[in-house]
Amino acid sequence: MRKFSAALLSITLLTATAFTHKAVAQTDTAALKIYRATPTKINDLVNTKLAVSFDYKKCYLYGKEWVTLKPHFYPTDSLRLDAKGMDIKTIAVVQNGKNIPLKYAYEDSLSLNIKLNKTYLNNESYTIYIDYTSKPNQLKTKGSAAITDDKGLYFINPDGKDPNKPIQIWTQGESESSSAWFPTIDKPNQKTTEEIAMTVPAKYVTLSNGKLISQQPNANGTRTDTWKMDLPHSPYLFMMAVGDFKIYHDKWKNIPVDYYLEPKYAPYAKDIFGDTPEMIDFYSKTLGIDFPWNKYAQIVVRDYVSGAMENTTATLHGDYVQATKRELMDAYYNFGRQTIAHELFHQWFGDYVTTESWSNLTVNESFADFSETMWAEHKYGQDAGDAHFFKDMGEYLDDPKNADKDLVRFYYADKEDMFDYVTYKKGGCILNMLREYLGRDAFYKGLNIYLKTNAFKNGEAQQLRLALEEASGKDLNWFFNEWYYGSGHPLLDISYNWNEASKTETVTIKQKQMNKVFTLPMAIDIYGGGKKTRHDVWVADSVFTTSFKLPAKPDLVNVDAAKKTICIKADHKTDAEFVFQYFNAPLYADRAEAIEALSVHRDSKEAQKVLIAALKDRYYELQTTAIDALDLKNADIRNAAVPVLTQLAQSDPNTLVRAAAIKALIMLRDPGNMNLFKQAISNQSFAVEGAGLVGLASLDTDQAMTMAKTLETDAEGELITSIVTLYIAAGNDEQWPYINSHFDNLGTTDKFSLLRDYADFVAKLKNPIYAQQGIAEMKTMGIKYKTAGITEPLTKMLNDVKAHRQAMGDDATGKMIDEALKAIQ
Structure with a gap:
């Protein structure tokens, strides 16, 4: 699951970073002392058959279930099923076609403790019939920073009152929420085949796991669609979706590959999801195992509570992946496309072989995260893959608390805590590091062995280790002990000394980290005399020293030359050596390190040489990094950079580079750029168009306001952000309807960077109804991001707005603010 779609908020600065997966939950000390064992298997799920219908008015699901089970090993006369917040009408055992009622206790409306009609042996199966009603909106749920709740079943705009939102139903099972819509043993180490008959209004489309085997029209204007899954998978991977979707039919070999989208976005289905068959082919060939299911569908829904979910054969995406062709011009390898790769790879790692417990979630999520790097390398080149790796590593390293957590951990306060940067980002980087150490052929052979050995079953990190050892012939206990069953990362201090007399480098x-020394296989590249020589070393001591006899002082000694070691480095190279590294070392990270190091000394001639050259780096993200690092107040840099920036702004093939160059030129406030900004506003790229509007506003606010009005109708993406930003800065009540209709849909980073100005704007609105709409939006944000730490700064903002509104005599808005303050506490 891609859970980092919520925000890891830097609340004190009111900024946010999108991340696809879960913010670290608040932990309880006592809960951390509980050993989280793999769930004991008393009974095994065999088959789950459901017949469901929906009450849109009440937001109920009416369900009938026939669940077949058998004892796992020991004889048993009882069965425990997870069933959250349901009305249970009947529980019976099915014998000779008859339902024989059974006694049961419904404990805390969470668990059914059922007394079976006899003691069953492990060679006997039995079928339980349950008639029940699921009431998800009445279920008390906890949620987390990235999963806003866990009620399992979601009715979106069920009464149709919101004209801007479709009527939909969808489910979300991970981690253990499927039991909110059907009774089951809701644990990842259970697997079952499945059949779901869904009775829905005939005008709607349905999707579920497996194959659509029948569609039966009913006399009352409904239709019953039956979906069947012949291969076993875990209950949290069950899914349903119902709504007005258009289906685009694609394929890989003879396997259907379908894309379900809202009608507005159906023309862009191929633009959004069109790489999927190529992805399936690439992953199938790389792993040596063809896509293991009978179909693959992707569906996009509204108000999704996370990023995306890898339901078996039917991935569900949040609506952030829906985009027009113009919006996709600025996407490149963006979050949506990364997520498409991520969820697809789960069909092998997570669905085909599933973690046996949440403690071992790494065998699901670390692999899916790593697959994003794999796909970026394959599709966009080595620089793209390396850039993805370094972003992941940086996001893990940025929070010191991550260093305290093992990748595999059996002590946690809540299972949701496992969905964090350690499991995703660090885990993915660890796999990349392991691939570098073993070599690609051995590494992928090991993955093949792991998947084949555990197909349609469950796996854990030790089984992964054994498979990689079988493939490579190398002992990997040391690696897994350090990186899977240990925490932290190396803090490396790297220094160099050239002895001219002995010609020795x-x-x-x-290693400066506390209480642990890592074993680090590492390459050192030495550049001199126009050539590069590689030396492989093992760094296994707190102080490691190695020397090289050379004919002359080297131009560069590049430690960790493969750039795959997870670490924080203090690398004591000279500026001249970093300049050489930028122009001569081959990797994305070599150039990124040089740009970062030299940006600190950006007034120096050496730094300027690299920063100006990097404006035309072969990888666009390093171009934008260099643009951001420029100090245009420095005359030497400005004189050298402006001609290049102007060229980039006008003609760089990458729209994000063009937009970044325009934003840099805005800082000059040079009227001579007016035509450049106006030309940008007519560009097909929303990023370029939005940057041009900001540029125009920097020179002529009134003209920009007039222009923005003409752009409102067709605006999307970055252009909407620019219009909203401009209106908040320079607008009044006239612009409020546009702000109000678009603010909530801005990217998380944009919303939080604008929130302070948004609050000030709301405070000054003349129309109390408008002000109350703004307070409602702030209240919604406060509730949604409460666990991420928004409460304190938002409380101050709301009190400031209240004081201003009361001074205006707007007591009604003041009362609404009081209600909002109570709601967000």
Whole structure:
């Protein structure tokens, strides 16, 4: 699951970073002392058959279930099923076509403890019939920063009152929420085949796992669609979706590959999801195992509570992946496309072989995260893959609390805590590091062995280790003990010394982290005399020293030359050496390190040389990094950079580079750029168009306001952000309807960077109804992001707005603010 669609908020600065997966939950000390064992298997699920219908007015599901089970090993006369917040009408055992009622206790409306009609042996199966009603909106749920709740079944705009939102139903099972809409053993180490008959209004489309085997029209204007899944998978991977979707039919070999989208976005289905068959082919060939299911569908829904979910054969995406062709011009390898790759890879790692417990979630999520790097390399080149790796590593390293957590951990306060940067980002980077150490052929052979050995079953990290050892012939206990069953990362201090008399270069690598020394297989590249020589070393001491006899002082000694080691480095190279590294070392990280190091000394001639050259780097993200690092107040940099920035702004093939160059030129406030900004506003790229509007506003606000009005109708993406930003800065009540209709749909980073100005704007609105709409939006944000730490700064903002509104005599809005303050506490 891609859970980092919520925000890891830097609340004190009111900024946010999108991340696809879960913010670290608040932990309870006592809960951390509980050993989280793999769930004991008393009974095994065999088959789950459901017949369901929906009450849109009440937001109920009416269900009938026939669940077949058998004892796992020991004889048993009882069965426990998870069933959250349901009305249970009947529980019976099916014998000779008859339902024989059984005694049961419904414990805390969470668990059914059923007394079976006899003691069953493990070679006997039995079928339980349950008639029930699921009432998800009445279920008390906790949720987390990234999963806003866990009620399992969601009715979206069921009464149709919101004209801007479709009527939909969809489900979300991970981690253990499927039991909110059907009774089951809701644990990842259970697997079952499945059949779901869904009775829905005939005008709607349905999707579920497996194959659509029948569609039966009913006399009352409904239709019953039956979906069947012949291969076993875990209950949290069950799914349903109902709504007005258009289906685009694609395929890989003879396997259907379908895309379900809202009608507005149906013309862009191929633009959004069109890489999927190529992805399936790439992953199938790389893993040596063809896509293991009978279909693959992707569906986009509204108000999804996370990023995306890898339901078996039927991935569900949040609506952030829906985009027009113009919006996709600025996407490149963006979050949506990363997620498409991520969820697809789960069909092998997570669905085909599923973690046996949440403690071992790494065998699901770390692999899906790593697959994003794999796809980026394959589709967009090595620089793209390396850039993805370094972003992941940086996001893990940015929070010191991550260093305290093992990748595999059996002690946690809540299972949701496992969905964090350690499981996703660090875990994915660990796999990349392991691939570098073993070599790609051995690494992928090991993955093949792991998947084949555990097909349609469950796996854990030790089984992964054994498979990789079988493939490579190498012992990997040391690696898994350090990186899977240990925490932290190396803090490396790297220094160099050249002895002219002995013609010896000495490299010293100190590990400065506390209480642990890592074993680090590492490459050191030495550049001199126009050539590069690689030396492989093992850094296994707190102070590691190695020396090289050379004919002359080297131009560069590049430690960790493969750039795959998860670490924080203090690398004591000179500026001249970093300049050489930028122009001569081959990797994305070599150039990124040089740009970062030299940006600190950006007034120096060496730094300026690299920063100006990097404006035309072969990888667009390093171009934008260099643009951001420029100090245009420095005359030397400005004189060298402006001609290049102007060229980039006008003609760079990458729209994000063009937009970044325009934003840099805005800082000059040069009237001579007016035509450039106006030309940008007519560009097909929303990012370029939005940057042009900001540029125009920097020179002539009134003209920009007039222009923005003409752009409102067709605006999407970055252009909407620019219009909203401009209106908040320079508008009044006239612009409020546009702000109000678009603010909530801005990207998380944009919303939080604008929130302070948004609050000030709301405070000054003359129309109390408008002000109350703004307070409602702030209240919604406060509730949604409460666990991420928004409460304190938002409380201050609301009190400031209240004081201003009361001074205006607007007591009604003041009362509404009081209600909002109570709601967000």
